Amino acid sequence: MDTQQEQQQKILEKPIINITGEKVALGPIRRDQIPIYHRWINDFAVLRTLHIPRPSTLEEIQAYFDKDVEEERQRRVIHFTVYERTTLTPIGRVDLEEISYRDRRAEFGIEIGEADYRGRGYGTEATRLMLDYAFTGLGLHNIGLQTWEYNLAAQAAYKKAGFREVGRRRQCKFMGGQLWDIVYMDCLSTEFVSPVLSKIMVPDEIRS
Template sequence: MKGMDSSQEQQAAERPIINIESEKVALGPIRRDQVPLFYRWANDFNVLRTLHIPRPSTFEENLAFFEGDVENEKRRTEVHFTVYERATLIPIGRVDLAEISHRDRRAEFGIEIGEANYRGRGFGTEATRLMLDYAFTGLGLHNVGLYTWEYNLAAQAAYKKAGFREVGRRRQAKFMGGKFWDIVYMDCLSTEFVSPVLSKVMVPDEMRS
């Protein structure tokens, strides 16, 4: 078999590892060399507006967050993926499951589309659906929950399209733009979700004659 030349080897080395992919997005493990990218996203107030209180964060802080994520993955309490545009393999965001309880078969969901050009175009919805597929089909969880702000209408629409439904509110518990807003709680059950990808992968071998 003919080996790869140097340009092919470099291309293979630069290509990110992909674990799950669908029509528009692909998910792969977070990487240390992506910390500068996470650092930039963490200082974009347009992103932080829908996550938490906007404030500047240092590179060292983001590196510490990355290292904490790695340690929590080792403990099997969290799973983190980088979200890529499938066609170009450009990293556009992150998605995660946190507070994973394998005993109770539940977890908390989070997503961040850091690249502005990819917001509002269905990438977040598709990444959310892939993560639910991983949670239910890959990990065998039963309940995945999240919370968002009442004013984050785009996120609520994307979550509902992916399979989440609203289950309750904490009234006027978020202050934004001179007004109090509700915190909206949503969840999805494995019995309410149809696997789009991993049901074709996570299958037993067939018996051979």
């Protein structure tokens, strides 16, 4: 039988979950997951669709984590860890950045760091849950993103989640020996149906 200390440790190890879908769940980013984030950001297959591929030190990722926490405290960004729902294995992150509560807009970002979970619908559902949070939880109206013309899988997932293409900046991303467009996409709250939070964020009924 587990001791009380072992039981408490298991409780501490189990991640807090804020939003639960069919395939994934979203919870707060955690300092003890920095080594996982560090491994993801050093995977050039991940960086191919995000930034210029280069090695990142653990100290650099720790500094980024501290910056993320501070910006969250100031309500300028929101970060979630993405978990596989049944095992609670961390598989990626989703973010809202450049949040303007006055203008009711923000920028969306996603990273599925675990290769085994790419192309299987996890990113699509994580995107939908983040849109649900942005629209239903925060009351935002326009969520935008940018991706690269060659990232066809991401564009398909974004469209399936509710985004649509709204414009391009031509031939300004170099990859694989040629220049590609930046694709701009967005989603409006009026174009989105809440899958989860509309059932949770409701006013109390008057009791007789």
